[in-house]
Amino acid sequence: MHVTAILSHADEGGFTAFNPETGTATQGETLDEALANLREAVELYLEEFPMATRAAPFVTSFDVAVHA
Template sequence: MQVDYMKTHSFTAIVYKEDDVYIAECPEIGTVDQGETIEQAIAGLKEATRLYLEEFPMPKTSPRFLTNIEVSYA
C-alpha cells in the first residue's frame, strides 16, 4: 500500500500593482498569477505553484537564504 505525504515549503511572494490588477510572483519557482485584490493574487499564486510542483517536483537543494542588497546606479 502506497501512502503519499503532503510536503509543505515556504516560498517568497512578490506582489505589485500593474494597471488595475495585482500581480503575484514566486521567484523561487517562477510561477505568476494575478487578481483584482492582493488576496486573490496570492491565492491564485498558491494554486499555480501547487499545480506546478505536482508536475515538476522540487529538486533536493541546500536551504536558500533571503537577504537584501544595495545597488548604486546613475
C-alpha cells in the same frame, strides 16, 4: 514548503504575483486574490516539477539612483 511571493500593483489595475523559485506568475483584483491564485499556480507547478525542500529564502530590497 516555504516559498517567496512578490506582489506588485499592475498597471491595468489589481495586482501581479510572482514566485521566483518556480518562475510562476499570476494576477488578481486584490492582494488576497493574487496570493491565492499564486498559491494554486505554484502547487500545480510543483505537482509536475517537484523541488527539494530547502531553507526559507532570504528576501530583501534596496534603493537605486534614478536619473531623469
